[in-house]
Amino acid sequence: MKSEKISEAVVRRLPVYLRYLNDLNKREVSTVSSQELGLKLDLNPAQIRKDLAYFGDFGRKGIGYDVSYLIEKIRHILNLDQQINAVLVGAGNLGHALSNYNLYLRENIKIVAVFDENPKKVGSRISTLTVQSMDEISDTIKGQNIRIGIITVPDVEAQNVADKLITAGIEAILNFAPTILKAPANIRIHAADFTTDLLSLAYYLDNGKDDSADDGEHKDK
Amino acid sequence: MKSEKISEAVVRRLPVYLRYLNDLNKREVSTVSSQELGLKLDLNPAQIRKDLAYFGDFGRKGIGYDVSYLIEKIRHILNLDQQINAVLVGAGNLGHALSNYNLYLRENIKIVAVFDENPKKVGSRISTLTVQSMDEISDTIKGQNIRIGIITVPDVEAQNVADKLITAGIEAILNFAPTILKAPANIRIHAADFTTDLLSLAYYLDNGKDDSADDGEHKDK
DNA sequence: TAGATTGTTAATCGATTAACAATC
DNA sequence: TAGATTGTTAATCGATTAACAATC
Numbered sequence: 001m002k003s004e005k006i007s008e009a010v011v012r013r014l015p016v017y018l019r020y021l022n023d024l025n026k027r028e029v030s031t032v033s034s035q036e037l038g039l040k041l042d043l044n045p046a047q048i049r050k051d052l053a054y055f056g057d058f059g060r061k062g063i064g065y066d067v068s069y070l071i072e073k074i075r076h077i078l079n080l081d082q083q084i085n086a087v088l089v090g091a092g093n094l095g096h097a098l099s100n101y102n103l104y105l106r107e108n109i110k111i112v113a114v115f116d117e118n119p120k121k122v123g124s125r126i127s128t129l130t131v132q133s134m135d136e137i138s139d140t141i142k143g144q145n146i147r148i149g150i151i152t153v154p155d156v157e158a159q160n161v162a163d164k165l166i167t168a169g170i171e172a173i174l175n176f177a178p179t180i181l182k183a184p185a186n187i188r189i190h191a192a193d194f195t196t197d198l199l200s201l202a203y204y205l206d207n208g209k210d211d212s213a214d215d216g217e218h219k220d221k
Numbered sequence: 222m223k224s225e226k227i228s229e230a231v232v233r234r235l236p237v238y239l240r241y242l243n244d245l246n247k248r249e250v251s252t253v254s255s256q257e258l259g260l261k262l263d264l265n266p267a268q269i270r271k272d273l274a275y276f277g278d279f280g281r282k283g284i285g286y287d288v289s290y291l292i293e294k295i296r297h298i299l300n301l302d303q304q305i306n307a308v309l310v311g312a313g314n315l316g317h318a319l320s321n322y323n324l325y326l327r328e329n330i331k332i333v334a335v336f337d338e339n340p341k342k343v344g345s346r347i348s349t350l351t352v353q354s355m356d357e358i359s360d361t362i363k364g365q366n367i368r369i370g371i372i373t374v375p376d377v378e379a380q381n382v383a384d385k386l387i388t389a390g391i392e393a394i395l396n397f398a399p400t401i402l403k404a405p406a407n408i409r410i411h412a413a414d415f416t417t418d419l420l421s422l423a424y425y426l427d428n429g430k431d432d433s434a435d436d437g438e439h440k441d442k
Numbered sequence: 443t444a445g446a447t448t449g450t451t452a453a454t455c456g457a458t459t460a461a462c463a464a465t466c
Numbered sequence: 467t468a469g470a471t472t473g474t475t476a477a478t479c480g481a482t483t484a485a486c487a488a489t490c
Contacts, residue, residue: 007480007481008421009480009481009482010481011421011424011425012417012421014420014421014424015416015417015420015421016401016417018420019399019400019416019417020401033446033447033448034447034448035446035447040401041401042401044482044483044484045447045483046450046482046483046484046485047481047482047483049447049448049449049450050449050450050481050482050483052449053448053449053450057448057449058448059447059448059449060447060448060489060490061446061447061448061449061488061489061490062445062446062447062448062488062489062490063446063447063448063490064446064447064448065448077424078420078421078423078424079423079424079426079428080420080423084423084426086419092318093314093317093318093321093322094315094318094322096314096317096318097313097314097315097317097318098415100314101314101315101416107416107420109419109420109423147426148419148422148423148426150419171425171426171427172422172423172425172426173422174415174418174419174422176415178240179240180237180261180262180263186427188422188425188426190418190419190421190422191418192415192418192419194319194395194397194413195236195240195322195328196233196236196237197395197411197412197413198307198330198369198371198395198411198413199235199236199239199299199301199328199330200229200232200233200235200236200299200411201369201393201394201395201409201411202299202300202301202305202330202369202393203232203235203298203299203300204232204392204393204409205300205305205368205369205392205393205409206392206407207300228456228457230456230457230458231457254470254471254472255471255472256470256471265458265459265460266459266471267458267459267460267461267474268457268458268459270471270472270473270474271458271459271473271474273472273473274472274473274474278472278473279472280471280472280473281465281466281471281472282464282465282466282470282471282472282473283464283465283466283469283470283471283472284466284470284471284472285470285471285472286472
């Protein structure tokens with residue numbers, strides 16, 4: 001166990017480990033090696049061992065990792081051994097999808113309030129929640145100990161919403177709007193904009209449009 | 222302009238550039254410098270210049286980049302100067318959200334068919350499309366020149382759906398299910414699973430649970 | 443004991459950033 | 467000409483992978 005700064009790449013792999021470990025747990029597999037994890041998750045076993053070793057000596061030489069124990073440890077590292085309250089801003093299609101998805105992921109992150117700017121949507125139901133007016137956002141965040149904000153509003157409104165969330169004391173934001181949010185350094189922002197994923201995917205489509213024989217690898221044209 | 226292999230990190234930034242350039246274009250700004258782009262997109266100007274230089278000499282020394290010209294070039298690099306057909310598998314909440322979102326992004330990637338395994342959903346409408354039975358997936362993909370598959374089914378079904386898409390000749394997959402898909406190396410797969418983003422976000426929440434004074438940076442405990 | 447597998451160091455690989463000549 | 471900004475090389479930084487002693 002070392003005392004280095006943990007890189008974002010490492011942190012992003014932790015939920016992936018956790019997901020598969022939960023799978024193993026359900027199937028009552030009690031032990032797993034970095035080798036097997038690597039195989040299933042398309043990762044280098046040495047990388048997995050190194051990632052985990054940043055946080056502690058969780059494995060046993062010659063044996064591997066105890067599945068339940070490792071789950072517990074990763075959940076602790078990710079702060080998931082407590083309930084984390086989140087708020088959703090934007091009661092559109094995506095907002096609906098997310099609040100339903102919420103039921104799926106049983107990982108202690110709970111959407112406890114939904115807001116929308118549109119007066120016509122205020123008062124309507126989303127899953128078990130009632131859409132609230134933006135006026136109430138600050139009070140709700142403070143009153144209900146809400147720490148994560150999820151933004152699913154159109155891109156032009158995203159920064160404005162982020163500012164309100166930050167003013168109200170939110171600590172982290174998951175931003176689905178296709179825009180780069182500006183925020184103080186102590187606010188953590190993750191971009192969840194799938195248009196970037198989709199457009200970059202198009203790059204890899206193999207086009208027979210190049211003059212020379214195309215070997216499937218992209219080069220300059 | 223060099224003939225190196227382009228890294229995935231570079232490719233993923235291209236849509237981000239494109240998005241902001243489109244913004245500038247709408248505001249009738251005709252020229253932009255790497256400096257200004259860097260400021261707006263939270264990227265190093267040298268990195269932006271280097272990224273673009275992989276594909277050609279698009280800028281002018283002392284001047285910067287012509288916005289319209291750069292848009293055209295990036296769209297070409299990303300294969301967006303042609304219509305790319307995509308198929309959506311999974312007519313749930315997320316599927317609904319995506320097919321509506323589709324209208325937003327005017328970037329030539331078009332969802333032209335929707336499939337669902339559930340017979341009750343087959344025949345229903347999503348946006349302008351009618352949900353089709355999975356039996357028809359192969360014929361539709363081949364017949365309509367569909368090149369990208371978008372998976373929004375529950376995780377247990379995702380691999381099965383991916384296999385069908387691949388057999389039918391799809392070239393790339395955007396996977397919203399929280400699972401690592403196995404596929405041949407020539408199939409490009411991008412993970413768009415936001416649970417990973419959300420759970421990793423929780424890591425950065427500042428917990429006053431450490432014994433020593435917490436400076437806001439994460440270390441081992 | 444022999445085989446397996448961790449934790450960790452060292453080596454490698456790749457990506458980002460700084461610096462600057464070229465030039466608009 | 468002077469100021470601005472590119473394209474590109476070199477330097478730096480960081481992340482991944484290989485290798486192996488420790489040990490179950």
